[in-house]
Amino acid sequence: MRTSTDRRRGYASGDARRERILHIATQEFAEHGYRGTSLARVAERAGLSQPGLLHHFRTKEQLLVAVLELRDQRDMERFFADEAAGGLDLLTALVRVVEHNSRTPELVRLFVVLTSEAVTADHPAQDWARARYERLRAWVADALRRAAGAGEVRPGLDADATAARIIALMDGLQTQWLLDPDAIDMPALFRAHIDELLATLRPRA
Amino acid sequence: MRTSTDRRRGYASGDARRERILHIATQEFAEHGYRGTSLARVAERAGLSQPGLLHHFRTKEQLLVAVLELRDQRDMERFFADEAAGGLDLLTALVRVVEHNSRTPELVRLFVVLTSEAVTADHPAQDWARARYERLRAWVADALRRAAGAGEVRPGLDADATAARIIALMDGLQTQWLLDPDAIDMPALFRAHIDELLATLRPRA
DNA sequence: TAACAAACCTACCGAGTACTCGGTATCGGG
DNA sequence: CCCGATACCGAGTACTCGGTAGGTTTGTTA
Structure with a gap:
């Protein structure tokens, strides 16, 4: 069953993949900065092709934004749960x-x-x-x-x-x-x- | 006349050019960071070709080091003169x-x-x-x-x-x-x- | 003025960049 | 079972990157 928050925006496997991509992209941006990070390397580490990566995040900038939003959200949760x-x-x-x-x-x-x-x-x-x-x-x-x-x-x-x-x-x-x-x-x-x-x-x- | 400190390392025009390059490179590194700075742009702004730039500073890294050394030196002078x-x-x-x-x-x-x-x-x-x-x-x-x-x-x-x-x-x-x-x-x-x-x-x- | 190095240049290289095109396979809901 | 959306992939685009090879011009000095 699908809840209303799932905007019929993909399969479960896709969600898992996106999560993995965000995790790896976070590491790469942290280690090399935005300019020093290459989509090819993120894709390789995530186990898909570079166009495959761009299927989930249409530009490098969009990937960065997604990483930052996820981080802000996680930090908020952690702090206010405390x-x-x-x-x-x-x-x-x-x-x-x-x-x-x-x-x-x-x-x-x-x-x-x-x-x-x-x-x-x-x-x-x-x-x-x-x-x-x-x-x-x-x-x-x-x-x-x-x-x-x-x-x-x-x-x-x-x-x-x-x-x-x-x-x-x-x-x-x-x-x-x-x-x-x-x-x-x-x-x-x-x-x-x-x-x-x-x-x-x-x-x- | 040449003083002994001039290790016969170039002409006066070359020294002036190097100074100009360092000035521009300082601006570029400040505005775009090391990774975001391109030698082509530094060369263009300095009024010579990109290989011409590499004649004076053999690598991008060497250019960065020269910029940093010059800055450290200038800052020291300024502070201790104060x-x-x-x-x-x-x-x-x-x-x-x-x-x-x-x-x-x-x-x-x-x-x-x-x-x-x-x-x-x-x-x-x-x-x-x-x-x-x-x-x-x-x-x-x-x-x-x-x-x-x-x-x-x-x-x-x-x-x-x-x-x-x-x-x-x-x-x-x-x-x-x-x-x-x-x-x-x-x-x-x-x-x-x-x-x-x-x-x-x-x-x- | 001859010799020589410095100060360039044009042309080029291989590698890497983000991103696109045109497909195909796979999955889930009706 | 079928159909449409999703999740990819291979190949390629157009470009930029730092750096090199090899030559020519310019300036200094002996």
């Missing part, structure tokens, strides 16, 4: 995200590589990267504002600026960590930052 | 660097794009990126240690961790700023971080 963090709890939840990231370097590499590649001219992930940062900043800033409203935070805090800085630190640490995992204890460094931030944020420390 | 910052003065000097960067987005883009592209497999700038981070971290950490030795800083500071975090913040802010310059006031955000850091570092604030 718990719905309210005010300042969001910050400790972010620490847990970074700890999880340190166990999945391939996914971290995907984001680092693609977001930076996106600052080049005419890159297909440009809008995605911009929107993602905007969303992340708004998300953290809102949590900070809610914390301020609940009296968890001393007044006068610039929520937007603090949010941008938290996210910048996460990103910057990821780059250093990917290049030299032994030299950089990413979770510890991020946790230290959040701890100091919390110490200065409390109304009367 | 002043020899000792202990905590280095931090305020870094703020000035960020302010200067915010006026030269093309050079910021060069570093952001290439360092992140370098975390992909078999990238020619990998060693350069690793070495650069190591150097930057050691540089900032040393300054912090010297400040601690001079009593400018309360004891118990983890110089290496603090250095890594400062640099991570600089990098992360650059990415957000390049994607959305209007939304991110990069110098202000970095200055705020340094100010807070200085406040917590002083022996008895």
Whole structure:
């Protein structure tokens, strides 16, 4: 039986194949970036011909978009399943995200590589990267504002600026960590930052 | 007349041409990354044929290395000409660097794009990126240690961790700023971080 | 001014790129 | 069982890529 969400868009075998393709494409984009990834190689690893691959995703750009959408969706699920963090709890939840990231370097590499590649001219992930940062900043800033409203935070805090800085630190640490995992204890460094931030944020420390 | 440093390695016209090529290649690498840059386009903009370009730089990788070396050298000159910052003065000097960067987005883009592209497999700038981070971290950490030795800083500071975090913040802010310059006031955000850091570092604030 | 290297050029190569065309086999619902 | 959609594949398109071979022009120097 077919549910209404299945827009009679293919067979089960096709769905499985698409899933496999997305899995492999995620690895390839993470390892070589968008420009460095070739459809031929993705197709080969997925066990079909290159035109066969393009049957499922009509262009390379469409494949990239599908990969990014799947990743965003999975990350959302994982984070919100974890718990719905309210005010300042969001910050400790972010620490847990970074700890999880340190166990999945391939996914971290995907984001680092693609977001930076996106600052080049005419890159297909440009809008995605911009929107993602905007969303992340708004998300953290809102949590900070809610914390301020609940009296968890001393007044006068610039929520937007603090949010941008938290996210910048996460990103910057990821780059250093990917290049030299032994030299950089990413979770510890991020946790230290959040701890100091919390110490200065409390109304009367 | 030829000085002894000119290792009879070409004519003056050739030197000028090489300089022009490096200037253009810097722009191209910044705008399209290493993989997205084509020698044909660099050659065209420099006003010679593509084999003519390869006469001066025998491979694409060699051209990249030359660009990076020139940039590192120029940046060193600029920074150390500014002043020899000792202990905590280095931090305020870094703020000035960020302010200067915010006026030269093309050079910021060069570093952001290439360092992140370098975390992909078999990238020619990998060693350069690793070495650069190591150097930057050691540089900032040393300054912090010297400040601690001079009593400018309360004891118990983890110089290496603090250095890594400062640099991570600089990098992360650059990415957000390049994607959305209007939304991110990069110098202000970095200055705020340094100010807070200085406040917590002083022996008895 | 002769000799020689530097600074190019045209022509070309093999490999790789994303993508298309025109088919065929296979699967699932009526 | 049949029919249409799906899931492919082989062959090829038009192009770009970095790099090479071999020659000619230009500039410097002895």
